Amino acid sequence: MSSPVSDIDLHAHLIGQQGGRRALNTPVLVVDIDVLARNIQSMAAFAAEHGLALRPHAKTHKSADIARMQIAAGAVGVCSAKLGEAEAMANGEVDSILITSPVVTAPGIERLIALNQRIGDLRVVTDNPTNVQALMNAATTEKPLQVLVDIDPGIRRTGVASPEAALALAKQIAAAPSLRFLGVQYYCGREQHIEAWADRVDAMKKRTAYLKGIVDQLNAAGLSPQVITGGGTGTHRIDADLGVLNELQTGSYVFMDRQYNDCDLTGDGVTPFETSLFVDARVVSANTPGMATIDAGFKAMATDGGPPTILSGAPEGAVYHFMGDEHGAIVAADATFAIGDAVTLAVPHCDPTVNLYDHYHVVSHDTLVRIWPVQARGRSR
């Protein structure tokens, strides 16, 4: 029995070859490094111009390599959705991390405190007095844990449900010697994808007035929040105009999936960001006129955002349908396909799609320039 060779070993041989992208085994997750770098630069410049700290959300890319690019461009650190994602970022030399979901269980809190010892600047949110008590008991006065109060903007997912609860929680944190009250988090998830700019502005004005009221109460109580963090790719310009947040958590701008490409991000229809993330696939069966089966299905793309957009490999107007775990159909009347034909897709929802892959294949034009591991893939706990 000869020794096994993985397709990643085989792909490594293609690095540096012009056209190497077209020789990859498929389906494969591809990121265009030139576009990615421009997106990162553009958001960093926006934040700097508006005097906002930028703490991009790593739940989008799950990559310490991309996190380090963001920090090199001016980001103060990153956000992580879960503890395991934060651990993966820390393993990749990222030293400032905000965990944006509460960590509530005993084994989770044990790992959280260990991570607080490992890196320079760990921050975590909470929305519950029992949780604050548990964090206080586990943390040490030698290196207090930095805690933010998570405020629910009406999603009912996480966050305190009233200004009174926010104030009480901030007081409880500030009084705990092993904790440090750092500020508040306010993530308006539902508003990010409101397609019309004017509707999004209206919604954010209402939401932000509520946040402002809480900040005013905290200030009056002598608990001024040093950090007021939130925002996303869909609202970052509005958040900057409204002037309450002082830190932005934008994530998807690095890749610009179909969901965000459907949104006007600036009010003038000109988006400063471009699509940098793709799935390259190939035709594996072509026995029916006007359609072809490609090798990318539920296991190649998350389905929660609907079907992907076909960018190349099929005539304009062609559509994709999921055909099970392993396959998708490209339907295009009058088109002729042959097995092996290359098809490039733009993904509908980037975060859970990235989570399906172990590697990014990083390209510049059609040259494979490197292969990055998706360090935080699967770190959902």
Added chain:
Amino acid sequence: MSSPVSDIDLHAHLIGQQGGRRALNTPVLVVDIDVLARNIQSMAAFAAEHGLALRPHAKTHKSADIARMQIAAGAVGVCSAKLGEAEAMANGEVDSILITSPVVTAPGIERLIALNQRIGDLRVVTDNPTNVQALMNAATTEKPLQVLVDIDPGIRRTGVASPEAALALAKQIAAAPSLRFLGVQYYCGREQHIEAWADRVDAMKKRTAYLKGIVDQLNAAGLSPQVITGGGTGTHRIDADLGVLNELQTGSYVFMDRQYNDCDLTGDGVTPFETSLFVDARVVSANTPGMATIDAGFKAMATDGGPPTILSGAPEGAVYHFMGDEHGAIVAADATFAIGDAVTLAVPHCDPTVNLYDHYHVVSHDTLVRIWPVQARGRSR
């Protein structure tokens, strides 16, 4: 900076402890070894009783450990959906594998031939004369590649589209010195989930008559198929009754997800299989009366089959809603939840859910008995 410890390292310490399941970090993919073993035994007994070869589909579990349990119980080998999945099974000492999707690209065929040299009994399907030519050119006469003709039962996913095309392809394979014509594959994917037994029987009678016609033509042409493989958990009893298939590819019976639990598998409403696969989650936020947020969202469960069923941790009638990548809502009027509360879910569609996890946490009652890697997770190419 102290060295990182993964949650899997921490979980390993819980093996053998009664109640260890309840101390796991969540979300976690849990398989009940006792139920799993009964399901495996039950299908093996059914196949033996009916004189059918059993070649369970490993795309369901992606686990060489479960594959070896199936083979120990009498299976002749396994099916794999993709080449990478087959390579993972081979790395896990599985020696007989049928790849149920065509392998059409040059780098794929190179890996396929390497795998054929590594294991005793590799089989692959094809549906295209150009592909047969490429396989023939790559394979060697020292160890001919075993090839089956994939026949489309009307899904238009993969498979030849007519009896004439099936016959022509079988002739082309049989004439190639480096290939061996082994038989045909016929997977009626659409019929597996027809809920009413009588409707499923009617549909399979029609579909199987079409297959029988092709088999008759192959026999008449001196190309008798040694292997006639297909079937699934939803139709295996009907397939056995109809008597054309001689090998069953059932997959989901090992786990019994919600989609299959909604089907009558035997015609009398008594299913011989039980649910063995679960996602254990926990409440992370509980600030809204009548609902709670748990730590399992798009990254913990595939969404293509709808929401999961809540098995424990919430009152009867409680429902789950996806709340983004990391979270889900449990809605149950009048219920009271506290952070840290355990919730167990039955997954809607097992195959792509398993693909989200690196490990199975194997339990017997509430004791964690071992941790298995999901060896073929992410092997979509």
